[in-house]
Amino acid sequence: MKIIAYIYTDPLLDASPGEINWEWDVERVYEDLGKRSQLVKLLTDCQTEPPDYLIMRHLSELGDNVEEVSDRLNQLEAMGVRVIATEQAYNSGTDHLRADLLKLLQEIQLQQRSNRIRQGHARNRLDAAPPPGKAPYGYRRGKEKYIIDRTTAPVVKDFFEHFLLYGSLRGSVRYLGKKYGKKISVTTGKRWLTNPVYRGDTAYHNGEIISDTHIAVISRDEAAQIDRLLRRNSRLPSRTASAPRSLAGLVVCQQCQSHMTVTRVTQRHQDQEYLYLRPINCPQHPKCRAIAYQEILERTIAKVCCDLPLAVAGINFPQLNTVKNSLKEAIATQQEILQKLPNLVETGILDPETAKLRAYKLHTEISALQAKLATLPPVNLLSVAQAVSIPQFWLDLSEAERRFYFREFISQIAIIRQNQDWDLQVIFIF
Structure with missing residues (x-):
């Protein structure tokens, strides 16, 4: 048979x-x-x-x-x-x-x-043409690619710049509505922040991305920083990313394992207010006491100035550079192959359709490698750590600006209680 x-x-x-x-x-x-x-x-x-x-x-x-x-x-x-x-x-x-x-x-x-x-x-x-459907806000459809819409793109650009400055998605959404009358939901705002189109890339329904297909609204460095901010905010309790106080969402009581919230206390007939950090869900009896916000802020700044350079010094930069160089070499290799494809078509080794398929695969692989490269810490981390280790740097910042920098470096601040006294431990992201 x-x-x-x-x-x-x-x-x-x-x-x-x-x-x-x-x-x-x-x-x-x-x-x-x-x-x-x-x-x-x-x-x-x-x-x-x-x-x-x-x-x-x-x-x-x-x-x-x-x-x-x-x-x-x-x-x-x-x-x-x-x-x-x-x-x-x-x-x-x-x-x-x-x-x-x-x-x-x-x-x-x-x-x-x-x-x-x-x-x-x-x-x-x-052909790296846009997928079917309406162009994202800030763009319009051209014949073969997305084209910047000069009337709406500045609105999107301002939204990104506000988020990069303050690191608050909800705050940026409110800012957009107040300044331009452009009302969008928080979900739409997050979709804008993660949309490859605004980075100059085209994404398709199969999840594949081709880089540098049209003019971008934000640079690669800005896109990498946005991704870091979004990852950082995802680790924080709900709604604390846009809280007005710089320590909101970062402080945890080590004794009761409860996150601490900022509470405001005022006295009748007086304008002065007092800020405290108290545990949200403390199971202890008696409950862990509140601590003055300003005291924790001052000790946090002192700890950061003392411990941040040591933490950064502990990072294996040679190994990090090796990883970065490896990714850059892989990208360069793929780009060299791309440049050879036209010659292979001219000599008859590849037919045009096969060459297009190969080019598409190479473009998507390059985009994936660039995405991995963007997730690595910035090269200038050591110099940044030295700059922010000066107490005056922190004191000159507004609360919103201080919130941005705290969350760029700090994963958590743990309050360690010692009878009537207390100390704190700053846990860095890296």
């Missing part, structure tokens, strides 16, 4: 399936990628020495339309070849009603229509 198999893969839509376990003793596998030259050979071989069975995944692999599928299926069955489609429960050796086959062909027709639409989108991806 002779059994053969056939595999067709459209490179625009799917990756090659690799080794397939047919659960049959297959003598030969004919495999096509893009064109059906092996299918033509299969039909020719069947005329001289027809096999007993032909196994495939879907009948739709026999052609690009229902007419081709039906014609080749009839050819095979006329030669006495039993066709089995493993993923469609089709076996020509069984008694199929004509209505069942017609229904199957109708399904194939619908699937192929869907595939043609997907192929159109895939070709757009190969």
Whole structure:
């Protein structure tokens, strides 16, 4: 008994399936990628020495339309070849009603229509064209790429700059509504901050990203800092990212393991207010007492000035530089391959469509490497740590600015209680 198999893969839509376990003793596998030259050979071989069975995944692999599928299926069955489609429960050796086959062909027709639409989108991806749909706010659709909308892009740019300055998503959303009358939700604001389009990249529904396809609203350095701010804010308790006080969300009572909130106390008929940090959910009896906000702030600044340079000095910068250099070399290698593709097309080694597929894959790999590079700490961390280790630096800042810098370096501030006295431990992010 002779059994053969056939595999067709459209490179625009799917990756090659690799080794397939047919659960049959297959003598030969004919495999096509893009064109059906092996299918033509299969039909020719069947005329001289027809096999007993032909196994495939879907009948739709026999052609690009229902007419081709039906014609080749009839050819095979006329030669006495039993066709089995493993993923469609089709076996020509069984008694199929004509209505069942017609229904199957109708399904194939619908699937192929869907595939043609997907192929159109895939070709757009190969040309780095924008995906279908409305352009993000701040852009408009051009013929082949997104184009800056000069009336709305400044609004988006101002939103990003406000977030970079204060590190508060909700605050930036409120700022946008107050200054421009542009009301957006916090969810929309976060979507803007993470949208690759504003970074000059094009993202597709399959999660793949191609870098540098159009003019960006923010630079790569700004995008990397936004990502760091978002990761930092995600570790904080809800709504503390936009709190007006710089220590909000950072302080934890080590004794009761409760986060501490800023409370404001005033006296009747007096304008002066007093700020305290007290545990939110303290299970102790009696409860852990509140501590004056200003005292914790002053000790935090002193700790940062003393301990931050030591913490940064403990980072293995040579190893970090090795990782960065490795990523940069990988990016450079991929870019060199990209530059060679036109010559390979000219010499006939690659056809234009294959070259486009290869270029698309290289672009997405470069984008992934750039994303990894952006997550690493900035190179100038040592010099920044030295600059912010001066007490006067912190005292000259506003609370909002101080909040930004605290959260750039600090993961948590733990209050260590010692009878009636207390001390604190500053835990840095790195």
